[in-house]
Amino acid sequence: MSLSHHLAIGVTRTMNVPFIDLARLTKSMKSEVLADWSAVFDKTEFVGGPRVGALEKALCADLGVDRTIACANGTDALVIGLQAMGVKAGTKVAIPNMTFWATYEAVAQLGGIPVLIDIDPNDLQMSLPEFLCAYEAYRFDAAVLVHLFGWASPKLADFRKFCAEKNIALLEDGAQCYGVKINGVPVLKGSTVGTTSFYPAKVVGGCVDGGAIFANSEALEKLIRSLCNHGRSAHYSYERNGWNSRMGGLQAAFLNHVVARSGEIVADRRRSAEWYRKRLAGTDKLNIFAPPAGQDENGYLAVFTVADGVDVNAVTDGLKARGIGFGRTYPETMDSQPPAVDAIKVGTLQHSRKFCKSALNLPLFFGITEPELEACASALQEVLRGL
Ligand SMILES: Cc1ncc(COP(=O)(O)O)c(C=O)c1O
The missing domain is CATH 3.90.1150.10 (Aspartate Aminotransferase, domain 1)
Structure with a gap:
């Protein structure tokens, strides 16, 4: 037969072929990850710690970004990144009408007003002409460009230039673009604030939910670190209302092995x-x-x-x-x-x-x-x- x-x-x-099979990767990492987890356990590196610091460094090198702040998931990364860029109740934020719901939700959770923009039917990313028309009509103060489906808009440089000229806070949602390059340059290099998700099904995925925020200045990094950690300025001093969105050693240890590959x-x-x-x-x-x-x-x-x-x-x-x-x-x-x-x-x-x-x-x-x-x-x- x-x-x-x-x-x-x-x-x-x-x-039979499943839509996704994470075990193809995890099986091949099992012994080294388990050894690392044992060390994390012995050192009780449960929130933060040297492995999180090492991951942040490795992500800067891999993605061509200046500064990385690890956090609890890609949705928090969007909320906190937008908040750090000044989005608050009533801020109009342009986003693509086709993306994962977290992009919408992050704007809404801050009290912002999503301005929904159509996609380009060829590259499937937010349409630049629609974005420019929408700006004329609604004068939004912020925007989220989502690098969807494993590539990015061919108009990325134009989006960045226009937003810089008009003082529009531009966040780049990189949950789906780990490793994407444009003319050899990592896609998030040159972003002001970027984000990613380490949801296990992503190209670089963790062993539980996780995320990271990327920033291009020391001031933004400081603000984002504080927002991720209850708005702290010192252990029991709080400069602002923040969140609890941090990563621990078990996740960082796992992710360090994935990032290395x-x-x-x-x-x-x-x-x-x-x-x-x-x-x-x-x-x-x-x-x-x-x-x-x-x-x-x-x-x-x-x-x-x-x-x-x-x-x-x-x-x-x-x-x-x-x-x-x-x-x-x-x-x-x-x-x-x-x-x-x-x-x-x-x-x-x-x-x-x-x-x-x-x-x-x-x-x-x-x-x-x-x-x-x-x-x-x-x-x-x-x-x-x-x-
Ligand atoms: C484009 C996009 N933005 C944001 C997220 C949210 O990330 P998370 O699931 O880690 O909260 C995801 C994926 O889940 C995504 O695909």
Whole structure:
């Protein structure tokens, strides 16, 4: 009997492939991490400590940023980063209408007013022309640029220049862009304040929730460190109202091992993302997205949409029947979420709405094998042929 067997007419199942399998990486690090954890335990390095300091240094070197402050998760990183940049109740903050909800939530938790901007339908990042039009209409004081899907806007330099000229506080949400380079330069180099998430499924992920904030000045670093630590100026003196958002030694020890392998992780994921694009090029009823010219992606996601008129749920049902994992990043825009009733919506938001209706992702993780990639690609083609 051949490798594949037929479950039902037209349904070929060669192997099951999960959407994500973190164990491909963690298995290979287990003994060294456990040894490190044992040392952390013996030294009771539970909040802060030398391993957190070492991680902050390693992140500066890896990401080309000046200063790093580790914190509890990527959402806190956004809230605290925005607060440090002056966002408060009533501040209008421009954000893309398609992103992870945390971008919206961070603005709202500070009492800010999200100004929702459409995406560019080619690169899927916030649209610069829409951003400029929105500024004319709403004069926002802050903005969050999200480097989504493992690449960034080809207009990044223009966004930074415009914001600097108009005194708009620009935070760059880098939760999905670890290792991305533009013309060889790390994407967050040159940002004023940037953030990342170490949610375990990220390209560089932790063993529990985690995050970091990046800053380009000593004054910002000092303020952010204080905000992450109850607004402290000394142990029992509080200069401001802050948060408790800190990292401990167990997480830092784990992350130091992942960061040491980030080059290998990114290269492996990038190879798989490129493999899919080559293998699926020309597939009927499928649109394939790629990073803009001059950018090295990090392989965070394999990004597709199904063509107009194709029901994406029929496609995901077909993948499920064949044992193939899938994602839909993202199935809904910010403006469609109930709390967004109070947000400012700019223009028609048509491109973000259209993308979300048809978004589809195939499995992509460190260590995915070529036979697994082939199983995913051929299953998708079989499903699309049958529609
Ligand atoms: C773009 C973006 N921003 C923010 C976050 C929030 O990070 P966390 O889950 O660590 O709070 C995430 C991921 O989860 C994200 O993808």
